[in-house]
Structures are given as structure tokens and as C-alpha cells.
Amino acid sequence: MQITLQKAFIKINKEQCKGCTLCIETCPVDVLKISDKFNSRGYHYAEYTGDGCTGCGVCFYACPEPGAITVYKRGAIVDEEILKSFN
Amino acid sequence: MTTILKKPSTFYEVFTRKPDADKINTHYCPGCGHGKLHKLIAEAIEDLGIQDRVIIINPVGCSVFLYYYFDTGHIQVAHGRAPAVATGIKRVHPHSIVISYQGDGDLAAIGGNEILHAANRGEHITVFFVNNAIYGMTGGQMAPTTLPGMKTTTTPRGRDIHNEGYPLRMAELIATLDAPVYVERVALTDAKNMAKARKAVRKAIQIQVEGKGFAFVEALSTCPTGWGMNPPDAEKWINEVMTKYFPLGVFKDISDKVEPVKFEKKILTAEDIKKAIGVNGSEVTQVKKYQRNTIAEKYKNPKIKIAGFGGQGILLLGLVLAQAGMLEEYHVSWLPSYGPEMRGGTANCHVNISESEIASPLVSIPTVLIVMNRPSLEKFEGTVKPGGVIFYDNSLIDIEPSRKDVEVVAVPATKIADDLGSTKVANMVMIGAYIGYTGILTKESIFDALDIMVKRKEFNELNRKAVEAGMEFVV
Amino acid sequence: MPKQLMKGNEAVVRGAILAGCRAFFGYPITPASEIAEAASLLMPEVGGVFIQAESEVAAINMLFGAASGGVRAMTASSSPGISLMQEGVSYAAGAELPMVIVDIMRGGPGLGNIAPEQGDYYQVVKGGGHGNYKVIVLAPNSVQEMCDLTYLAFDLAEKYRTPVYVLADGFIGQMVEPVEFPEPKLPQIDKTWCVDGTAETRHNLITSIYLAPEELEQHNLKLKKKYERIKREEVRYEAYKVDDAEVILIGYGIVSRILKSVVDTMREDGYKIGLLRPITLFPFPEEKIRDLAKTAQIFFVVELSTGQMVDDVKLALNGMREVKFYGRCGGMVPSAEEIIEQVKSVFEETEKEIEHQR
Ligand SMILES: Cc1ncc(C[n+]2csc(CCOP(=O)(O)OP(=O)(O)O)c2C)c(N)n1
Ligand code: SF4
Ligand code: SF4
Ligand code: SF4
Ligand SMILES: [Mg+2]
Numbered sequence: 001m002q003i004t005l006q007k008a009f010i011k012i013n014k015e016q017c018k019g020c021t022l023c024i025e026t027c028p029v030d031v032l033k034i035s036d037k038f039n040s041r042g043y044h045y046a047e048y049t050g051d052g053c054t055g056c057g058v059c060f061y062a063c064p065e066p067g068a069i070t071v072y073k074r075g076a077i078v079d080e081e082i083l084k085s086f087n
Numbered sequence: 088m089t090t091i092l093k094k095p096s097t098f099y100e101v102f103t104r105k106p107d108a109d110k111i112n113t114h115y116c117p118g119c120g121h122g123k124l125h126k127l128i129a130e131a132i133e134d135l136g137i138q139d140r141v142i143i144i145n146p147v148g149c150s151v152f153l154y155y156y157f158d159t160g161h162i163q164v165a166h167g168r169a170p171a172v173a174t175g176i177k178r179v180h181p182h183s184i185v186i187s188y189q190g191d192g193d194l195a196a197i198g199g200n201e202i203l204h205a206a207n208r209g210e211h212i213t214v215f216f217v218n219n220a221i222y223g224m225t226g227g228q229m230a231p232t233t234l235p236g237m238k239t240t241t242t243p244r245g246r247d248i249h250n251e252g253y254p255l256r257m258a259e260l261i262a263t264l265d266a267p268v269y270v271e272r273v274a275l276t277d278a279k280n281m282a283k284a285r286k287a288v289r290k291a292i293q294i295q296v297e298g299k300g301f302a303f304v305e306a307l308s309t310c311p312t313g314w315g316m317n318p319p320d321a322e323k324w325i326n327e328v329m330t331k332y333f334p335l336g337v338f339k340d341i342s343d344k345v346e347p348v349k350f351e352k353k354i355l356t357a358e359d360i361k362k363a364i365g366v367n368g369s370e371v372t373q374v375k376k377y378q379r380n381t382i383a384e385k386y387k388n389p390k391i392k393i394a395g396f397g398g399q400g401i402l403l404l405g406l407v408l409a410q411a412g413m414l415e416e417y418h419v420s421w422l423p424s425y426g427p428e429m430r431g432g433t434a435n436c437h438v439n440i441s442e443s444e445i446a447s448p449l450v451s452i453p454t455v456l457i458v459m460n461r462p463s464l465e466k467f468e469g470t471v472k473p474g475g476v477i478f479y480d481n482s483l484i485d486i487e488p489s490r491k492d493v494e495v496v497a498v499p500a501t502k503i504a505d506d507l508g509s510t511k512v513a514n515m516v517m518i519g520a521y522i523g524y525t526g527i528l529t530k531e532s533i534f535d536a537l538d539i540m541v542k543r544k545e546f547n548e549l550n551r552k553a554v555e556a557g558m559e560f561v562v
Numbered sequence: 563m564p565k566q567l568m569k570g571n572e573a574v575v576r577g578a579i580l581a582g583c584r585a586f587f588g589y590p591i592t593p594a595s596e597i598a599e600a601a602s603l604l605m606p607e608v609g610g611v612f613i614q615a616e617s618e619v620a621a622i623n624m625l626f627g628a629a630s631g632g633v634r635a636m637t638a639s640s641s642p643g644i645s646l647m648q649e650g651v652s653y654a655a656g657a658e659l660p661m662v663i664v665d666i667m668r669g670g671p672g673l674g675n676i677a678p679e680q681g682d683y684y685q686v687v688k689g690g691g692h693g694n695y696k697v698i699v700l701a702p703n704s705v706q707e708m709c710d711l712t713y714l715a716f717d718l719a720e721k722y723r724t725p726v727y728v729l730a731d732g733f734i735g736q737m738v739e740p741v742e743f744p745e746p747k748l749p750q751i752d753k754t755w756c757v758d759g760t761a762e763t764r765h766n767l768i769t770s771i772y773l774a775p776e777e778l779e780q781h782n783l784k785l786k787k788k789y790e791r792i793k794r795e796e797v798r799y800e801a802y803k804v805d806d807a808e809v810i811l812i813g814y815g816i817v818s819r820i821l822k823s824v825v826d827t828m829r830e831d832g833y834k835i836g837l838l839r840p841i842t843l844f845p846f847p848e849e850k851i852r853d854l855a856k857t858a859q860i861f862f863v864v865e866l867s868t869g870q871m872v873d874d875v876k877l878a879l880n881g882m883r884e885v886k887f888y889g890r891c892g893g894m895v896p897s898a899e900e901i902i903e904q905v906k907s908v909f910e911e912t913e914k915e916i917e918h919q920r
Binding site for chain 2: 579585587607608611616620621625627649650653657733736737739740743757758759760763764767771773774777823825826898900
């Protein structure tokens, strides 16, 4: 089912994150953090703290990795499945 | 408005061209500026809807593997040559969108010449110049953009301006040229700078899409590995230190003023092509049959050497003989003096007119020597084959040939030419004397040859008169 | 037959355009400049591209770009310029790009002079650039062949996807002779491998990189196979009066024309002498040379160099027969008479030897 987002989200694909922390440094509302855990390549990856993302997109452009970050802005129409995967 | 910011579709979903097991991630170090610029370019290509048309020129440097990531056409090229390769492909396929992506070593050092000239020609290409002030790929050596005092693996004491000179400001340099349409320097750092960089990338590609010309974006970019910094510090360093030497901003933008170029393809038929390059035959086809003279055996198949001062029309003299010979369906060859013989303003040429195929076009032992100055007579008299003929201009040469075993024909060619109104046609008088005396070629073929060889036809009236005067002189 | 009197260097450009060449990139150098000049005049007339590059390095790379687009394209230069192009030729051989390079050789080493020489044999025939590669090398000896072999060069370049050289000397370039021109070709772009900015070619990649050693080895072996096929299928030569010849003269380019005169003159005097003229320098007519060794006792190589091609003759014969050499260089060109003297002394020597053995 398609759902129109009422709240912005960001999704970080941990396997595509190299833990450079650029997104964390740049997020204006400070909702990203580095994880205690590391991914299959040994990088501590960035994580969304889970709340407060404004969907500004700043982290998307700060991130050098093609697919590490996906930003869903408010009003985005997404598949319900994707929404589930955030939680 | 885009409500989802995700991996642009210009990137391959899976990087199958990568040889290692990891086909999902780039080969770049964490936090490397290259990746940030890739994303901006990929996004712009997607948004402009030009993916099929894009050809990316892959440089040598850390970005050598652009073809792993971008789902576009690619050419991987030699170090520094990207702008030349981009020129070649863009010129033959103007519809394509050619993006040259280069590092500072690639563009500002080894490829300095190529980028300057591509920019100066105003090639319709888009150049992204990644200035990370270092040679990333080879392990952190000095780049032309390395800052004074900055330590690299080849400036272990810091870049010394007395030894290495100053960093090159490429954007400023390119902006001084007339042709480039748009030149900007951006920094791949904080949100504000990324927004500007994003705009610049789009604009630089858009300019090419619109057919406006050369666009150049220099991007200050981190090399956390080469600089020995963590990525956020590296970006801070760009903002605080590097931008002092490399100020950000637009250095040139005439995109509003330039007229877009429309590239049109000429479609030609085989006939058009022949006509265009002058091999269609109309003026060259054998339309005429020439009645050859009867020629004494000793004058047949001449090996002719013609010599004199440069400016006496020596080469043309030979060419006209060869052309006329061809019209009369002989085998012919003409070879100009070339190499060591050419010194001292003298000119000579070798002409063969033969009933059979010509083996060597070189005439080392001429059967006919035509000389128009004294040094040439002195130099070549001894080479003439016994039984041969020497024609010499005795209005200029104040000695006589000493050979007794050859025929000698003195022709006051320059004098005759002068009487006709121009010493310049002395060469034509000599032609007349030679064909009149030996009968080797007819006046008709010589006249037709003149029409083919002489571009300014108005000269040919006098030329013909001179040929006739030469012929009359020897009867 | 309609023929046109033309300079070798100008015939090259016409041969190229008739073969469908639509892009020329060059940098002026004597004695090859007329080629660029003629191209600058004619290319735009047929909707083609002409660029005077900023250097030979740039020229060969522009050619690399145009060739990547599947378009028939060329450059022309002379010895010092060819030295600069070697980088690009190696990349093109590695990336398997068809292209045509004309080298009108001049005197070297260094700036040397502008006189005719054949001192580029090594740098052209033996590779010149880095890596395991070969290029097809065609050696014209007349203005007609300047046209015809250039015309052919484009077909071979495309057939084998490899750089092809037309290797001539200053004399052949400057010489004027009658030419009969072939019919124009209108080749289609082969979209299976090139990049031309269309959807069909979007997934194509032009590269000489093979990062994994296994892959690069495979790539090299593939190239080697290609060169072996070229060796089997593309050998071209002219054999002149060789049937009963005891002495075989070998020379290419302008030298072969002089040698033909030598053969004619010496035959008149009863000498059993013939000429083998390699038209392809790679592939070299080594089998033909071995074949001739069945009857010929002596092989006499003449070059405008201190001896380069002679190595290939020796390799072909592998000690089977004696190989003599006579070379002039620096722009000095031997006359037929000069060579005849050299060859006669060889005949005399052999006779003496034979007598000695009796
Ligand atoms: C002719 C040649 N010389 C030297 C090299 C080695 N080399 C490879 S990359 C490079 C420098 C790359 O630096 P830059 O262009 O700044 O790119 P970066 O890696 O910093 O992005 C050098 C010198 C080469 N590949 N070819
Ligand atoms: S989109 Fe903006 S607010 Fe949301 S995580 Fe990214 S930077 Fe922070
Ligand atoms: S910027 Fe990208 S790679 Fe770096 S930590 Fe954030 S998500 Fe990971
Ligand atoms: S060496 Fe520098 S430029 Fe190269 S990938 Fe690593 S960080 Fe980037
Ligand atoms: Mg660099």
C-alpha cells in the first residue's frame, strides 16, 4: 500500500556506509549518530536516532556514498513496506 | 519537488564492473570528496534526462574507475589527456554530452596543455576538476595545487615555493581565456557549499546540453587519506585554509550572452564526396587523345633533372612536363629536391617520362639536364649520361658546359622571357626549348597541363607565349 | 583511365576520405605537413572534422576519442611527432581502437633533419610504446600506394580493431605521380563496441585497464592471437624477378623503387638478381623470405638507416643464408649506381669464395 508520509524520515543503508561521520557533523538538527555496531566491512555506521529529521536533505549531499542515505521528505509517497523497515 | 533523495538512477544499481567481491560500495576512502561530486553529477544527469547521451572521460587518478559507477558511455584514457579525448569524441558525435572528470595531477600537471587548449578552443564539453591538492592515487605526492608549506610524500619538509613554485589556480587561469562560457570554483564541504556545488554542476552540464560551449567547475575536495585528517576536519581545512588560496566563486559566466550552436550533420553521397575532394574526374578525366610527335630514339624515356635558383619556377617547370607527359599517356614521376640538396636557395627536381613503368623516380644520371643558374650547371654537368642533352640558360650562365660527349643547347631563356614582359616565364621558355628541340611532348599537352597546374589562369596567356618563344628559338 | 597527378601527402588524405575517414587530428611537422594542410581543406567539405592539435600528444588522444566513437579517423606526423604519439598508440592498441597513423619519416635521432630516412622502423614496427602490442604497418612506395594503402589501412584497422600505420619516407610523401582514385566508401558505425552518445552504446566501455593480473594476461593473449591471425592473413609483398635469383635485394618505400632500377640494370648485364619488397612491415613476409632462400644464396638489405629492418630479415632466415646490408642515412639517398657497385662486389666475393672452395 502507498502511504503519504506525514513526517520526514531518513534511511541509512548500513552496508553502504563507511562511517565517515560527515552526515552526523552536518545534520542541522543533530539526529544522526555513529553506531556502536559495525557493518560487515568493519565500519561503525551512521544511524538515525529515530526522531526529529526535517527532511532537509543536507546529509544526503554530505554523504560521499551513492546509496548509503535515502531521505524521505514529508509528503513523500512511499510503500508501506519501506515505512516498516524504518522501525 | 523531489520528495525522496535517493541513489540517483544514473549510478549502476550493482557495480558489476568492479573486480573485487564488493559490488555495492565505491572504491573510495571514507569521506573522500570524489564520491560527493559523483553524486551531484549523477543527480544532474538524471534530472536533465540525458543519461543515454552522456560519455564520461575517465582520467588517471583515484577517479580512474568512474565506469564502475556511472551507467553511461565511458572512455578511459591516459593520464592528463582527457580534454583531448573529449575533444575527439565530442567533435565526431556532437549530440553526445561529454564530461571530462580530472584530478589536479591529471589536469593541472601532466595534462596542463590539453586542458588549456581544449578550453581555448571552446570545446563543447563539461570539465569537472577535482582539486584535492594532492596526488591521491599514487599515495599522497605533491600536486600543482598543493599549498605552500603543505607536507606531502614528495615535499616532506613542506612545499617550498623556491623549489616547487606556487600552487596553480586553474579556474582563474581558464577564466582569462575568451572561449570558456562558464568557470566556477566550488567546495565539496558543508551544506551551503554543497548547495552551490550542486547548482554549478547542473549549470555546467546544462550549458553543454544547450550547445553553448565550454564549462569548467573546479571542486575543492577532500583527500582525508592523503592529508592524514578525519573527514570532518578535512572539510574544515578546505573551508578555513584552502579557500584562502583558492577563493570560491564564479570567475566567468557568459552563458546568457552566447548563441547556442546547432550541430548539423552533412549527409553526402559518393558522388558528392568525389566532387568535394576533386576526384570526380570532370577536369581530370582523359577527354583528349594527343597526337604524339615522332621522337628520335635518343630522346625517348628521358630522365630529366631540372635545377636553378628557388624562385625561377624550377619545380613548376618539372610539374608541367610531368603533367603533360601524363596527358600523353606516358608513365611519369616528379620528385622535388628535398633534404641536403635543398641548401642555399637552390631548387631542383627529378622528372621521368617513360613508356614503361618507372622504377626509381630518382634521377641520379640524367639524360636531360635543364639548368637555369651557374651553380647548378657546375654541380650537375658531370652527372649527365653520355649522349644526353644539356639545356642551359645562357642569359644567366656565363660559362659553357665543358662536356664533349653530350649535346648542349644554349637558350637565353631569361632574356627571351624579359622581352616577352616578365623574367618569371623563363621556365616556360625552357619548356618550349626542350619540347621543341626533342619533340618529347606536344605544345597541346603542355598548354593543357598549364591549365591544370596553374591556378591563376590569367597567367597562362603569357606562359603559352613563352613556351612558343622557346620552341621557336630552337627550330 | 582517369588519373590525377598528385603529391603523395595529398593522395593520403584523399585515400582516407574515400575510405570514409571523417576526422583528422594533427600537428604540423615537415615533411608531413601537407597531409594536415590537405585535411584542413578537405575534411570540412565532406562534413568531417579537422583539428590542429596543441601537440602530437593531444593529436593522438583526440584520435583516441574519435576512434572511440566508431568513426574512421586518422593523424599524420613525422618521426619526432611519432615519438610523442607512442603513449596514445599503446593505449589504443590496449583498448583495441581502430585508427590510422601516417608517419612520413625524417632524419633522426633528436631533431635530426627533415630529409628522408627510414629510421622509424624500430619505433613503429616494434611497438614503440609500452606493453605487448603490435600494429599493422603498411609501407607504400608510390603515390598510388599512398592513396591505396591508406584506403586499405582503414579497413584493416576496423577489421582487427587495431592502430594501423602507413609508414612512408619524406620522398614518397613529396613525390608527384599519377593516381587513380578508388570509389568512396560510406562506412557505418559499429555500435557493438563504440560509444557515440546513444542508448545503444550506453553500456559500452573503451578502456585499456584490466586490473586483475589474470584478466590482463588473458587480454594480452587475446591480442597475441589477433596478431597471429594478422600474421597469417595480411602479409603483403611484391616479388620482382625473384624466380631464378641468386641474390635477393630487400627494401621498402623509396628504396624499393631504386632497387627495382638496380635489378633491371643488373639483369641486363646478366646478373641473376631479384627484389623482395615488403608492403606490410608487420606482418613481415618472413615465410616468403624463407621460401626464396631455397634458391637465393644471398639476401641484400638496403635501408635509409643504419640497419633496422635487416634484423627482421635475419630473424626470418635464422642463419640459413648470408644477409648483407647497405644503408645510407641522415637524408643521404643511395643512387642505383651506388647500390649496383655494392651488389656487384657481393657477387664477386661469392664467386671468389666458390673458386676458393674448388
Ligand atoms: C604517464 C603517467 N605518469 C604517471 C602516472 C602515475 N599516476 C597515476 S595517478 C597520478 C596522480 C593522480 O593525481 P590526481 O590527478 O590529483 O588525482 P587524485 O588521485 O588526487 O584524484 C599519477 C602521477 C600514470 N598513470 N601515467
Ligand atoms: S535530512 Fe536533514 S534533518 Fe534529516 S537526518 Fe538528514 S540532515 Fe538531518
Ligand atoms: S556520510 Fe554516508 S558514509 Fe559517512 S557516515 Fe554518514 S552515511 Fe555513512
Ligand atoms: S586517496 Fe584521497 S582522493 Fe583517493 S580515494 Fe582516498 S581519499 Fe579519495
Ligand atoms: Mg589530486
